[in-house]
Amino acid sequence: DAKTTQPNSMESNEEEPVHLPCNHSTISGTDYIHWYRQLPSQGPEYVIHGLTSNVNNRMASLAIAEDRKSSTLILHRATLRDAAVYYCILRALYNQGGKLIFGQGTELSVKP
């Protein structure tokens, strides 16, 4: 599975948008871009995923660069409950067994 690079930590103010970047310069054509988050003392939680086009759901938006070498997770209005570690993960279409390979992620803190 291709490697991703994320900043170790980011800060945001409550009710402001947050843009969490992820670089994946070695992504292959069949790699999906997944985002998960882990709130304190909880298991990882699925946020969003995409392949080429930008994606929106009730939790967040995913903006994928045209060359797919980077992506950005967008939280439109950060709340205190969004404070978590956010993981950007690439998953090959034919990933045998479907395992997730987590990196260190970005620890997001949200200030009131």
Place this chain on the structure above:
Amino acid sequence: EPEVTQTPSHQVTQMGQEVILRCVPISNHLYFYWYRQILGQKVEFLVSFYNNEISEKSEIFDDQFSVERPDGSNFTLKIRSTKLEDSAMYFCARPRIGAEVTDTQYFGPGTRLTVL
């Protein structure tokens, strides 16, 4: 979708003892995963289980570990002789119902294992 449940939430054991961690997925779900997270470290894949067989396992998943589906519904992770370094949070996960394995995974709340 219904949540994944895990029991116990916290297990304390002595080094060398056997522990069994349990996960209750949705009935008839064929794919299942175990991960662990040592305190302060990243989440690590242990094993995937498909249709009552191990599909893939990591280097961490050595002979001390085993997985079973003993009664057709619950999934278990057994550590035969625990070591201090087995202290971690253990998470089970399952794919979304009806989805391909490259789709989303839903994680349980985890079992905190403390080996003394």
